[in-house]
Amino acid sequence: MSAEQPLHYLRIRDQLALDIAQQRLAARLPGERELAERFCCTRVTLREALQQLETEGVVYRENRRGWFVSPPRVRYNPTRTVGFMDYVAAQGRVPRTETLRREHARADAAIALRMGLEEGAALLRIERRRWVDERPVLLEHILLDAAWCSPALLEEDLDTSLTRLLQERFDLRPRRCDLAMHPCALGAIEADSLQLAPGSPGLFLERLSYADGVRAVELDQEFWRPDALEIVMQVQYPD
Known part of the structure; x- marks a missing residue:
């Protein structure tokens, strides 16, 4: 140069x-x-x-x-429990969820350690692509502890809010979650789903949800287009 x-x-x-x-x-x-x-x-x-x-x-x-x-970014507050469909619609945008895969699975050693389960424990695996205004913005991998969540969940319409579905259909509600996020390079599967080239920059967001203070019941891993999301949090200063 x-x-x-x-x-x-x-x-x-x-x-x-x-x-x-x-x-x-x-x-x-x-x-x-x-x-x-x-x-x-x-x-x-x-x-x-x-x-x-x-x-x-x-x-x-x-x-x-x-x-x-790039269209305007979706504003997301990770400290709130509002689902994707609701917070996107509340911003005047058009959300859509597309379920790509749903199946029974078993926890391998890494997932068992991450979720505090026995290796081989029964899981429900869901993969979804989320859209805003007909642009794919994130690919989502969800693992649910089958002992906590009924296998009948896989028979439901998953192209909607999973948070609301768990609450209204199965009376299940995680009590807290650990949230982590960092920049990443999108692999071939994630990039293709988001209509990007492999190796494109992305934002990785992981949410580990607990049914009580100890028991992890859901592991949600999201791969976002980096230009689609703006993290916004309200912080209360101490007196």
């Missing part, structure tokens, strides 16, 4: 960001060749600018479809 190139791609980044902020570009950006001709640069330099905007959550790339302007 020459000494002048970083300034060049940053100027392109700034102009594209301004065009997007002032709504001078369509939701789907022009092709890379057209943009490179506009800025009189190579496609390598253009991609550096686009990747910078992608890192900032301003644009996103779909595999084999091109670049798009």
Whole structure:
């Protein structure tokens, strides 16, 4: 990279960001060749600018479809127990849940240790993809302790709020959870489900829920598009 190139791609980044902020570009950006001709640069330099905007959550790339302007992020408060369908709809967006897999499973050594179960303990495994405004935003892997949750759950409509379904249909309600999150690189399965290229940046969120103070009954692992979510929490300062 020459000494002048970083300034060049940053100027392109700034102009594209301004065009997007002032709504001078369509939701789907022009092709890379057209943009490179506009800025009189190579496609390598253009991609550096686009990747910078992608890192900032301003644009996103779909595999084999091109670049798009990122819609507003969904605001999520992890300290509340409101389900995905409810908090997305409350923000005026259109949520959708798609169940990809449901099956009986057994806890391997790693899961048994994570959930405090005996190795080989019966589990219910659910895999779902969640959408906002017809864009896939997260892939969710759920493991439930079958001794706590009825196997009849797998016969229910899972394209809805699992939290509400457990409460209303089975009178089950976790009492607390441990929540962890960190940036990640999306594997091939997660990236394909979210219409991204393998290795794309993502946000990993894991929730381990307890039926009481000790017993872990649900392990929920979520892989989010990094530009789809904004973590918001209200903190009360001490007196």
